[in-house]
Amino acid sequence: MLQTFFEQTGHPELVILSAQWTLDIDWLLYFTRKDRIVFVPQQSKCTASMIEILEGLKAAFWLVITFDAELWEISLRSLRVTLTALLIASAIAIPLGTYLAVQRFRFRRFVISLINALMGLPPVVVGLVVYILLSRTGPFGVLDLLFTPTAMIIAQVIIITPVIASIAHQSMRELWAEYHDLLISLNTSKRQRILTLIWDGRRNLLTAALAGFGRAIGEVGAIMIVGGNIDHVTRVLTTAIALETGKGDFALALGLGFVLIGLAILVNLAIHTLSQTEREGRW
């Protein structure tokens, strides 16, 4: 059916690419690198069976213990992209959330509602918009960033900045209520207030960043679109999983999935341990 669809539309090359460009949501999204996007209804496929899950476990086990080069490359890229995005998003969101807690101004309520609304932004749409902005004919086309890790970082920053800002604002508001009288009484400057709140609320902010990390590392829709899932360039864990699923290789897809979950747990544990030791020490 696909075959005939593309033959009729005159783009047989898409069929060859399709395996590489598979994105599984409710629809499968196929696109070419010529900035052409075509939506095709999802095809029914064979479903994963119990055996395949076991196969997946086995595959994951082998991939990890043999230090599979490709897996490491993909995992490290996943981490690099997500951590970079997290760093940039936190650098924007944490001061912003704190500022919104400390400072009253005319459009404060509006800005807060806007951030909360942006939190619900569908990643696929973010990807689409970034894609259009970065595509050759788009306003930032000259930068030639489409299908690079930088494009993926940009998309992730847009997705997680509102998440981190919203959670940060929430906890900074509580802390500000606690500190308000004392900091006003001590005649602190605005800058000192913000820095004090960030420092004393750092554990809460870590939790906010953690939420952002979780959202970014598991994200697939946006980075698939702007990154293109190119082998050795922009392929990360989630897009690789989507690809293997598209190819019907559930075993490898599951293996990659387990690695992804393991990675998320590992980073969570690391941050948790970090804050734990800090709590016990002097602070």
Added chain:
Amino acid sequence: MTQMFPLTLDQVLVRRRGKAVIGPTNLVLQPDGPTIIIGPNGSGKTTLLRVMHGIERVTSGTVAWQHNDPSQHAFVFQSPIVLRRSVYENLAYPLRLIQTPKPEVAQAVDHWLERIGLADMRHSPALRLSGGERQKLAIARALIRKPQVLFLDEPCANLDGHATREIEALLQEATAAGTRLVMSTHDMGQARRLAQELVFMLGGKVHDVGDAETLFTSPANKELSAFLRGDIVT
């Protein structure tokens, strides 16, 4: 140092949600203290202190210092505000805000840690302290910049006799060191022990103000004498 007092409150009115919380009322504080503010619950003691400290907006009227220097004020709140930091860092905080050199910070903090008996707990989180310890910490933190005036809002509420005595000793030392105290309290014994000047608040207004001993021995009117006797005054 320039003399900050007298402090003159002229026709001060504080309205919150349509209700006059304070005044309109007048009050003049001279350089000698301590001034103790008494009065029933809800009579406006806390609000008056906050107005004098400059952290509460007045609806109308003026609050005029002879010479105002906000860095020479300090305030101890009714329920002590403790920073989520170590005991040491809580004390160091006001000094850090004004870029005090590190050795001076360490010296001042060490002095106060010894003085309030918390030297052993210097590195533990201040939130682990008991109510009395927190209050001592808050007072030491308020005094660490050697302010000319210290406002205290019921610093000994919820404290037992021993802790109250410790805090009173701290306050007497501060007075001797030249800090002018303005304090509210519900403890008449404490008012008698500390007050040089007494302010009696009733219904948001300064009902009486004058020399403490005179007012205690011969109250000028029936409201004050009833209040000092422990009767309910409205």
